[in-house]
Amino acid sequence: MSVSVLGAGAFGTALAITLAERGVTLWARDADAAAAMQETRENATRLKGIHLPDGLTVTSDLAAACAADTILMAVPMQSTAAFVAENADLLRGKALVACSKGVDLTSLRGPTAILTEVTRSPAILTGPSFAVDIARGLPTALTLACKNPILGEALQETLTTPTIRLYRSTDPVGAELGGALKNVIAIAAGAVMGAGLGESARAALITRGFTEMMRIASPLGAVPETLMGLCGLGDLTLTCTSPTSRNYAYGFALGQGADYDPTITVEGAATARALARLANDKGIDMPITSVVAALVEGRLDVSQGMQKLLSRPLKEEI
Numbered sequence: 001m002s003v004s005v006l007g008a009g010a011f012g013t014a015l016a017i018t019l020a021e022r023g024v025t026l027w028a029r030d031a032d033a034a035a036a037m038q039e040t041r042e043n044a045t046r047l048k049g050i051h052l053p054d055g056l057t058v059t060s061d062l063a064a065a066c067a068a069d070t071i072l073m074a075v076p077m078q079s080t081a082a083f084v085a086e087n088a089d090l091l092r093g094k095a096l097v098a099c100s101k102g103v104d105l106t107s108l109r110g111p112t113a114i115l116t117e118v119t120r121s122p123a124i125l126t127g128p129s130f131a132v133d134i135a136r137g138l139p140t141a142l143t144l145a146c147k148n149p150i151l152g153e154a155l156q157e158t159l160t161t162p163t164i165r166l167y168r169s170t171d172p173v174g175a176e177l178g179g180a181l182k183n184v185i186a187i188a189a190g191a192v193m194g195a196g197l198g199e200s201a202r203a204a205l206i207t208r209g210f211t212e213m214m215r216i217a218s219p220l221g222a223v224p225e226t227l228m229g230l231c232g233l234g235d236l237t238l239t240c241t242s243p244t245s246r247n248y249a250y251g252f253a254l255g256q257g258a259d260y261d262p263t264i265t266v267e268g269a270a271t272a273r274a275l276a277r278l279a280n281d282k283g284i285d286m287p288i289t290s291v292v293a294a295l296v297e298g299r300l301d302v303s304q305g306m307q308k309l310l311s312r313p314l315k316e317e318i
C-alpha cells in the first residue's frame, strides 16, 4: 500500500520520517514551506535539526498526495471537519487513518466520526508519542484502531516500522476518546504544577481524571477497557508528567498566571469545552473537565478551580 501523510506539522512530519523507508509523501498546504522542506530536507519550524530521509517526498499538491491508497490525517482537530468537507472527492475510497486528538467544538464529533463522511471504516493511530521521539527513531508503541478487522490488520502491517510497534483494536471511538480526554487532564495536571500545588495533587488529578475518562467512554459508544491501553492510560501518563507536552505546558502557564503562545497547537483547550458540553448533554459528572473548560474560557482561575474540586460533596471512590 502506498502511503501519504496530510499535514506537515510536528506530528505529520514525524510520522512521515518514520515511514520513509517504505516511501512516503508528506503534504503541506503552504507551497513555499513544502518546497523549502523538500529542498533543505528539514522541517525547520517544527522539527529543527532532524533530517528528512530520502524516501520522504514533500509536496503541496494535494491531489498528488491523495493518489496514495493509505492516507494519514495529521491536520489539527479543529480544522479537520472543514478540510474533509472541502476535499471529500480526493479522500473518498481511501484507507483513512486519523492521527489527531480531540473533539470538534462545532459538531462535538471525534476525528473518525468526521471521516465517516468519506469512508466506511476510518482508522485511528493514537497513543503516547511525542513527535520529536518518533522523528528521532526512539521506540514507541501506539494503538491502531479500526472497526473493520481486515483493514485494521493491513494497516497495522503497513504502518509498523522498526521503531514503532502498533497494537490493534476494533474500537476507534474508544481509541480517539482516550487521546481527546487525556489532553484535558494534562492541562489540569500542568495547572496544578504551575500553581505549585504539588505532586500529590497531580497524582490525585491523574487518577480522578482517568475515572472521568472511563465514566464517559460507554455513553459515547466506546468500550471502556480500550481506554486502559496505550491510547488512554498510556497517553495520560505521558502527557500529564512531561513538560514536552503542549497541553501540560499550557496548563502550567495557566497555573503560573503566565501567557502562552496562542499559535501553538493545544488540542485540549477546545476539546475541554466540547467535552464539558457533551457531559452536560448526557448528564455525566465530569468535574475536572468542567473546571478545565472554565479555566480555558477564563471563568475561573486555578485556585478557584481547585477550590471547586475540593469542596464537592464527599462520596465513594468508585
Ligand SMILES: NC(=O)C1=CN([C@@H]2O[C@H](COP(=O)(O)OP(=O)(O)OC[C@H]3O[C@@H](n4cnc5c(N)ncnc54)[C@H](O)[C@@H]3O)[C@@H](O)[C@H]2O)C=CC1
Pocket (backbone or CB within 6 Å): 007, 008, 009, 010, 011, 012, 029, 046, 074, 075, 076, 077, 079, 083, 099, 100, 101, 102, 129, 130, 131, 132, 264, 265, 267
Ligand atoms: N506533536 C505531537 O507530539 C503529537 C501530535 N498529535 C496530534 O497531531 C495533530 C497535529 O498536531 P501537530 O502536528 O503537533 O501540530 P502542529 O501545530 O505542529 O502542526 C499542525 C499543522 O497543520 C497545518 N494545518 C493547520 N490547519 C490546517 C488546515 N486547515 N489544512 C491543512 N493544514 C493545516 C499547520 O500548517 C501545521 O503545519 C494534533 O491533533 C495533535 O494532538 C498526536 C501525537 C503526538
Ligand SMILES: O=C(CO)COP(=O)(O)O
Pocket (backbone or CB within 6 Å): 101, 127, 128, 129, 130, 131, 183, 186, 235, 238, 239, 244, 245, 246, 247, 248, 265, 266, 267
Ligand atoms: O499527544 C501527544 C503525546 O502523545 C502530544 O501531546 P501535546 O499535544 O500535549 O504536545
